Amino acid sequence: MQENTLSSLGLDQDYYGFAQLPYLELRRTEFSRQHYKPHSHPQLSIGAILAGSTQVHYQGKFQTAELGDLVIINPEQVHYCNPAAGDFRSYYMLYLDSQWCKTKLAALFCHKESCRSEDNQEINEQEKSHQAEISPQERALSLSLESSEQVFCPSMTLKDPELFQNYLDTVDALLNQQLTQAEQRLEQLVFELFSRHFSLPQKQQPEHALTQQCRRHLLADLAAAVSIEQIAQQLDCRTETLIRQFKRDTGISPKAFLNNARIEQAKLLLKQGNSQAEVALAVGFSDQSHFHKAFVNFTSATPGQYQKVNSSH
DSSP, X not given: OEEEEOGGGTOEEEEEEOTTOTTEEEEEEEEEOOOOOSBOOSSEEEEEEEEEEEEEEETTEEEEEEXXXXXXXXXXXXXXXXXXXXXXXXXXXXXXXXXXXXXXXXXXXXXXXXXXXTTTOOOOHHHHHTOOOOOHHHHHHHHHHHTSSOOBOSOSEEOOHHHHHHHHHHHHHHHTTOHHHHHHHHHHHHHHHHHHHOXXXXXXXXXXXXXXXXXXXXXXXXGGOOOHHHHHHHTTSOHHHHHHHHHHHHSSOHHHHHHHHHHHHHHHHHXXXXXXXXXXXXXXXXXXXXXXXXXXXXXXSOHHHHHHHTOOO
């Protein structure tokens, strides 16, 4: 386990990475009044409110999450969670690799298909463990699910005391480096969460052609991304029209989308052991101080702190 406390930022917060469990990251934040701008994560984000409350802004709506609530943010979805005026919040946040989640969800729905094909006959765990062959129907369903765009939970907050306790038990095992037990608890947590609250992976609604093309231009080369004015000219439309359409489809401006993409790519490069100077240039920041400031704004961690926590060495 790699851990780092972000006290240098005046924030009681830790990030944890686990070489044995590369598909997850854990963040612990206590008594924070930190505000965040709209952003997204490639992972499925599952939070647990330990104290205080936070306002979850997501998909054009907002809800207040309080002690005992779980917060669910689907992958790639723009959101922000900020405290109410004068309030604070303490919470855990698990970030789970979206492909890992899709595989688990595929297995769950394949099992449901198998149960239905047996005329709803109950299949206990011992019997399932001896099913060596996967039917063509199950295999096709699994491939279909795993190729879908994202896992999907229709609720942004959940009040499920049993699931909340299972979440805390999983985190407790992680923090105590009981990784075999943590892995088992996580598997059970995800199974129960997906069974009760998730549906089949959803394909996103088609974006406007302008948004799709703008996105491709922005992501084509993060180190030398063209300006929105240049993109608008290439697409033969007004800059204002392009920005308005992009924000309508994604929830954020093209500039915010680009910065978000740069920070997510920077995380990957930092995990791979690249120097901060190399990463800053690779993702299009003109100098390291600009990169440092942007990274802190998005993650509440410095690049060095994040790299230390997530080092696989």
